[in-house]
């Protein structure tokens with residue numbers, strides 16, 4: 629067997645080994661087509677089947693009906709930061725943004741470039757250590773949509789509940805926690821997520837757009853920038869990120885085999901309990917940076933007493949095959965990114981290392 633590291637990278641991130649093995653098996657001759665899926669036309673029946681199956685799997689696992697368009701686009705989640713206000717904020721209107729971290733702030737900034745934005749809540753002054761209570765989110769009623777970032781990848785915080793916005797469309801960047809737990813995804817008019825954290829590889833972004841919300845879009849955008857173009861053509865207006873969609877299909881099948889989102893959520897709950905348990909057992913040494921009731925199940929952020937100890941922690945962990953632990957350059961410290969493909973056994977290895985490291989200091 630090939631020796632593999634335990635991969636705590638924040639994104640691109642770990643993939644299930646089962647998925648990598650299927651890719652390897654199918655790479656040279658995809659389902660007896662005589663060629664690789666990498667060489668396939670996006671109009672070929674092989675890819676059309678993959679596209680359709682991936683759409684169906686997304687709807688099935690997230691509990692969505694045919695009233696949601698499922699799109700696979702290039703450009704990353706960051707491109708949606710700009711396209712969402714361009715597509716949905718009409719002349720003289722504005723949208724509201726919940727500012728809970730660096731990515732949420734980037735989305736807000738892009739909106740301010742193309743339209744007007746109202747800040748519905750910000751924890752910036754509190755170093756983004758928490759997400760809001762629902763009662764703290766405030767916005768005028770006539771906004772085009774309310775935007776939230778469900779999991780703050782850099783700061784290690786996550787929403788446990790979402791606001792009831794009534795007739796105001798709710799839009800979420802779920803790049804770092806989509807499909808990691810069961811929740812009522814129907815609450816959202818639009819959800820988007822770069823695939824490279826929980827759904828596969830870099831290069832494809834999943835978009836879910838409710839039909840009623842899409843109907844409210846603005847006209848007059850260049851064809852390629854309009855969500856309507858991609859919805860009408862099932863993401864096949866131009867060449868889609870074929871390989872990314874193929875991997876997403878395999879990852880979704882893998883999630884299904886784990887009991888779907890309810891099953892995945894149980895595994896993820898056990899993982900975060902174990903890891904936060906190890907942090908809380910040594911509070912003078914391992915200091916979680918997020919407020920406890922805002923803690924993320926996907927990105928676990930902590931500090932050690934000194935920067936030197938943090939550097940040593942990362943270096944020693946690496947020697948034991950635990951990689952990707954350096955906190956984001958903007959906040960420092962340690963970050964364990966424990967997306968779906970990181971197993972409970974991987975977390976057990978990390979916790980064992982943490983105990984040993986603490987003793988050695």
Ligand SMILES: *Cc1c(COP(=O)(O)O)cnc(C)c1O
Pocket residue numbers: 639703704705706707731777779780781801802803804822823
């Ligand atoms: C990683 C990430 C992004 C950026 O995604 P790109 O695909 O690099 O554009 C945006 N939002 C969140 C919450 C993320 O975790």
